[in-house]
Amino acid sequence: MVAIVSVGSARTLALRPRGGGEGHRLPLGHGDLVVMGGSCQRTWEHAIPKTARAVGPRISVQFRPRGVR
Structure with a gap:
């Protein structure tokens, strides 16, 4: 498990399945929390x-x- 906090300018988080396939792009703004x-x-x-x-x-x-690594 990992939790990521983004602070500052908005960016795009790109996700794609390992091994290829269609991915997703999600906006990541100031103060957003992503937990995987x-x-x-x-x-x-x-x-x-x-x-x-x-x-x-x-x-x-x-x-x-x-x-955890």
């Missing part, structure tokens, strides 16, 4: 894609249980 359980981490890839233009400062803080 173990099965989500095993079956989906996630990323904050680079943008062609500057969008402003952003910090992403991740919380994981001890011993």
Whole structure:
């Protein structure tokens, strides 16, 4: 499990199934919290894609249980 808090400029969170397939793009704004359980981490890839233009400062803080990688 991982919990991610996004602070600052809004960005897009991209999710796609491991091994290919149609993905999803979700807006991620200031103060948003995303929680992904173990099965989500095993079956989906996630990323904050680079943008062609500057969008402003952003910090992403991740919380994981001890011993989980």
